[in-house]
Amino acid sequence: xxxxxxxxxxxxxxxxxxxxxxxxxxxxxxxxxxxxxxxxxxxxxxxxxxxxxxxxxxxxxxxxxxxxxxxxxxxxxxxxxxxxxxxxxxxxxxxxxxxxxxxxxxxxxx
Amino acid sequence: xxxxxxxxxxxxxxxxxxxxxxxxxxxxxxxxxxxxxxxxxxxxxxxxxxxxxxxxxxxxxxxxxxxxxxxxxxxxxxxxxxxxxxxxxxxxxxxxxxxxxxxxxxxxxxxxxxx
Numbered sequence: 001x002x003x004x005x006x007x008x009x010x011x012x013x014x015x016x017x018x019x020x021x022x023x024x025x026x027x028x029x030x031x032x033x034x035x036x037x038x039x040x041x042x043x044x045x046x047x048x049x050x051x052x053x054x055x056x057x058x059x060x061x062x063x064x065x066x067x068x069x070x071x072x073x074x075x076x077x078x079x080x081x082x083x084x085x086x087x088x089x090x091x092x093x094x095x096x097x098x099x100x101x102x103x104x105x106x107x108x109x110x
Numbered sequence: 111x112x113x114x115x116x117x118x119x120x121x122x123x124x125x126x127x128x129x130x131x132x133x134x135x136x137x138x139x140x141x142x143x144x145x146x147x148x149x150x151x152x153x154x155x156x157x158x159x160x161x162x163x164x165x166x167x168x169x170x171x172x173x174x175x176x177x178x179x180x181x182x183x184x185x186x187x188x189x190x191x192x193x194x195x196x197x198x199x200x201x202x203x204x205x206x207x208x209x210x211x212x213x214x215x216x217x218x219x220x221x222x223x224x225x
Contacts, residue, residue, distance in 0.1 A: 004152070034213040043114070043201055043216035044153070089153060097143065097166060098214065100153040 006101025
């Protein structure tokens with residue numbers, strides 16, 4: 001089955017800095033890669049996704065890149081703000097179910 | 111539209127007891143998923159329903175877990191008897207489409223603590 005590795009497990013940045021979270025996947029058949037943000041007491045919320053026929057996607061301060069050859073994808077957050085503090089999960093999906101990474105706790109200090 | 115609703119939000123039970131978790135998906139979403147996150151680990155897949163049918167239950171840990179979705183609307187996940195290692199946050203998610211290429215909408219989860 002699919003295996004998703006996510007790094008780092010924790011990431012601390014100063015407000016205004018950029019943050020990068022990286023994931024690798026094992027199943028070359030996976031073709032959909034969403035990123036979820038989970039705030040305290042809430043469920044994971046989809047923030048951005050990318051399909052395998054696209055190399056990069058951007059939505060305001062967040063962007064995702066995908067390298068299918070290397071089987072890795074990354075989340076980039078620019079101009080971080082304290083409200084970006086949360087746990088971020090990457091995931092990969094081939095057929096019908098998502099496989100998640102272990103999550104990255106991002107802490108943005110004012 | 112209303113989101114995915116789960117209850118209870120928290121449950122503390124003793125080892126050996128029974129607990130039933132409930133999930134109400136977004137109306138009209140045929141696909142319903144159960145996931146679990148144990149402290150510090152990844153969100154692991156448990157089960158996938160398409161309407162009332164179990165499409166994939168390969169993630170169910172053992173026969174102490176029973177999921178149902180009668181009528182293809184809400185779903186329940188029963189743990190009987192509960193063990194200490196069952197503690198974690200149980201998430202439900204729903205999606206209108208089965209095929210790859212689409213994400214899910216998650217509920218807020220049920221935090222289960224078995225003592």
